[in-house]
Amino acid sequence: MIGTGEVTVLKRAHLARDILEVIALALILFLATRLAIQNYRVENVSMQPTLVDGENVIVNKLAYLFHPPERGDVIVFHWPLDTRQDFIKRIIGIPGDVIRTDSTHVWVNGVLLNEPYIKAPYNTIANIWRLGKDQYFVMGDNRPDSDDSRNWGVVPRNYIVGKAIAVYWPMNRWQVINTYPAVFAHIPDVSPQTTSK
Structure with a gap:
């Protein structure tokens, strides 16, 4: 049986991993977009x-x-x-x-x-x-x-x-x-x- 403290630690680990995945995906999308298009004035x-x-x-x-x-x-x-x-x-x-x-x-x-x-x-x-x-x-x-x-x-x-x-x-x-x-x-x-x- 998992205690309440262990559940909190697992939730934090999943949350941290989710945040890192979102940041990595955003960075990949940003770099791909910058390679494909650029704005000029x-x-x-x-x-x-x-x-x-x-x-x-x-x-x-x-x-x-x-x-x-x-x-x-x-x-x-x-x-x-x-x-x-x-x-x-x-x-x-x-x-x-x-x-x-x-x-x-x-x-x-x-x-x-x-x-x-x-x-x-x-x-x-x-x-x-x-x-x-x-x-x-x-x-x-x-x-x-x-x-x-x-x-x-x-x-x-x-x-x-x-x-x-x-x-x-x-x-x-x-x-x-x-x-x-x-x-x-x-x-x-x-x-x-x-x-x-």
Whole structure:
């Protein structure tokens, strides 16, 4: 027969074990979530009107585990000129693409883009970029005020942190981020080259 004191000790042991299991499970869930998603605060105007200064976005860090980044995706990446800084831009070109600009237009593989997401059509100079393997060409939606691939070149695949999927704060700006697949649907794919301009 178990005495009252022994029952109390057993209850405490079970309670302590239950608490440790809950803490361990919470820690595992927290770490798994941090590996899969991360939140970022937008701190510039380069993605207006899609993203506004001060908004918080959710970034899916596992989005490209089973398929490559696609044209139209809004991504967070390490800035190639200083990898300690993270930027957020829209993918315009993927490996193998040829991007051409004049003062107000963008072509991808010879197809003129009709871009409903941009604030204003603007490019500082006319230029052509040929993307090599694992190279991505990104631009901000606020073309007159965006420091992007037009200025400093391509983003290597391994610099991409993840895909921005939604704005979650402030609550009145909550939205799923549109990738505008119809804009890029008719662009022919080109096999990647090993070098880029």
